Amino acid sequence: MAEPGNLPDKPEEWGHASASATIICSDCPRNGKTLFAKLVADLLTLRLGHPPLIFDTDEPDGSLINHFPEPGQILDLSKTTAQVALFDGMLMQPGSHFLIDLADRHFSRFFKIYRDIDYESGAEEVGLDLTVFFLIDRTEASIEAAAELSASLPKTRFITVRNSAIGDALEQGRSSDIYHQMRIDREVLLPQLSAEALGMLEHPDFHFDLFIAGKYEHFPFELKAELWSFLEGLYEQRDSVETGSTYPV
Amino acid sequence: MKHSMILVGADKGGVGKTTLSRALLDHLERNNVMVRAFDTENPRGTLNRFYPNKATIIDLANVADQMRILDTMETAAEQVTIVDLKAGNLSAALDVFDRIGVLQAAKDGMFDLGLLHVVGPSIASLDEMNEVAKYTNGMDYVVARNFINETNFFEWDEKTYNKYFARLPNAKEIEVPKLNEMAYEQVDLAGATFTDFIANKNAAGEDANFSFVLRGYVRKWLQDIDAEFSQLDMIKAIMAAKRSNASGES
Numbered sequence: 371m372a373e374p375g376n377l378p379d380k381p382e383e384w385g386h387a388s389a390s391a392t393i394i395c396s397d398c399p400r401n402g403k404t405l406f407a408k409l410v411a412d413l414l415t416l417r418l419g420h421p422p423l424i425f426d427t428d429e430p431d432g433s434l435i436n437h438f439p440e441p442g443q444i445l446d447l448s449k450t451t452a453q454v455a456l457f458d459g460m461l462m463q464p465g466s467h468f469l470i471d472l473a474d475r476h477f478s479r480f481f482k483i484y485r486d487i488d489y490e491s492g493a494e495e496v497g498l499d500l501t502v503f504f505l506i507d508r509t510e511a512s513i514e515a516a517a518e519l520s521a522s523l524p525k526t527r528f529i530t531v532r533n534s535a536i537g538d539a540l541e542q543g544r545s546s547d548i549y550h551q552m553r554i555d556r557e558v559l560l561p562q563l564s565a566e567a568l569g570m571l572e573h574p575d576f577h578f579d580l581f582i583a584g585k586y587e588h589f590p591f592e593l594k595a596e597l598w599s600f601l602e603g604l605y606e607q608r609d610s611v612e613t614g615s616t617y618p619v
Numbered sequence: 620m621k622h623s624m625i626l627v628g629a630d631k632g633g634v635g636k637t638t639l640s641r642a643l644l645d646h647l648e649r650n651n652v653m654v655r656a657f658d659t660e661n662p663r664g665t666l667n668r669f670y671p672n673k674a675t676i677i678d679l680a681n682v683a684d685q686m687r688i689l690d691t692m693e694t695a696a697e698q699v700t701i702v703d704l705k706a707g708n709l710s711a712a713l714d715v716f717d718r719i720g721v722l723q724a725a726k727d728g729m730f731d732l733g734l735l736h737v738v739g740p741s742i743a744s745l746d747e748m749n750e751v752a753k754y755t756n757g758m759d760y761v762v763a764r765n766f767i768n769e770t771n772f773f774e775w776d777e778k779t780y781n782k783y784f785a786r787l788p789n790a791k792e793i794e795v796p797k798l799n800e801m802a803y804e805q806v807d808l809a810g811a812t813f814t815d816f817i818a819n820k821n822a823a824g825e826d827a828n829f830s831f832v833l834r835g836y837v838r839k840w841l842q843d844i845d846a847e848f849s850q851l852d853m854i855k856a857i858m859a860a861k862r863s864n865a866s867g868e869s
Contacts, residue, residue, distance in 0.1 A: 450799055450800070450801040450802075450832075450833075451801070453832050454801075454830050454832045454833065457831060457832045457835075458830050458831050458832055461831055483832070483835075486835060486836065486839040487831065487832055487834070487835020487836065487838070487839065488835060488838070489831075489835070492831045492835075
């Protein structure tokens with residue numbers, strides 16, 4: 371089993387995560403969810419040697435899919451055919467890694483289906499490792515939504531993401547108490563980026579795996595330094611990963 | 620052990636009567652209750668399509684078929700008889716049962732009699748409740764409000780429904796929750812029981828390859844409808860009799 375902070379380089383050595391589904395979600399819009407999904411997809415690409423299979427639920431035009439045109443699919447989760455394509459599709463492709471960018475308007479629907487059909491058991495049967503990244507918004511209601519979701523998904527790794535760019539939600543009312551009482555397998559603190567760096571990240575052609583591989587040497591020094599610092603900030607948090615976690619961020 | 624007979628009917632077609640019969644049959648079998656069924660949708664029974672070995676197609680107007688249900692109750696190995704009444708035939712069937720003394724026999728305690736009256740979204744369905752009220756003395760009368768194949772609304776509002784329901788002092792009610800349409804169609808297409816479908820088995824009991832999502836929808840629906848059935852006095856009595864019989868045997 372992989373030790374925290376010392377993940378093996380080859381995906382096949384990640385232990386139980388020979389197949390995985392990563393769900394990036396939030397109960398609210400505009401808190402950096404798609405950018406974070408892009409970051410996770412890039413880091414998975416780095417680990418796997420190819421991008422994960424992406425399901426983008428922001429129909430009709432998609433969000434994340436514009437950064438990863440292949441392989442990916444835009445799904446309208448209000449349709450049963452799309453639900454079948456997504457949930458059954460992940461169970462029927464053993465050894466594959468999936469990333470779901472869940473639009474906030476489908477948040478409740480998606481997790482209701484997930485619970486109703488007992489997706490955790492189905493995933494367990496085929497060895498599909500499930501992880502939810504929940505981006506906490508600014509409000510107490512968002513933390514309550516995270517706590518409720520975490521409690522309802524006992525077999526899904528639950529990771530909260532606090533985005534410094536939108537402010538600290540834990541300063542509100544009972545937020546801190548609720549937050550510290552909920553089951554969290556891990557927490558990611560997303561460092562704030564300058565407008566210039568954010569603009570770069572939003573460009574469909576920019577990818578972290580390419581940046582790490584040295585493909586953007588022509589970038590201004592300060593921008594490169596900021597992006598390296600951002601990545602290092604995330605990688606340092608890897609030390610706090612619980613034993614056995616195989617997640618690359 | 621005292622026998623129970625449960626009639627499932629409606630005076631209007633397409634309200635989900637046979638679906639409810641199937642769900643009830645599944646519910647009882649999952650609880651290890653031995654059940655037999657009669658499908659009065661003669662000559663081609665829908666219930667029989669899903670339970671070819673358990674549901675016998677009969678013509679309720681035929682005296683010999685009436686005898687097949689009634690004269691065998693005491694000797695049947697099964698504890699429960701379900702009679703799925705032909706669409707639009709509820710009042711007529713109750714009239715037949717009244718004339719041949721079935722309703723009186725139930726009143727006299729020879730067996731337990733229940734009626735699951737499936738009502739759809741129309742006002743006509745509410746009027747049916749008044750029509751059958753005269754037969755329901757001495758039986759467990761249950762109004763099943765069916766949402767299974769309705770996507771959005773009932774023609775009648777809660778106030779109207781409550782007004783009708785209040786006229787039936789001994790009636791109980793259950794709600795048949797909505798089942799995802801594609802899931803419903805898949806079960807129908809497979810010709811399998813709900814229980815087999817969620818276990819990923821086809822009509823022949825062989826391993827199948829049904830969608831996990833659709834099986835999940837059906838599983839959740841069955842859980843919800845099981846909860847509705849479990850609160851009914853007639854079902855409680857059947858379960859209690861089964862437990863009592865089992866402890867007597869051991």
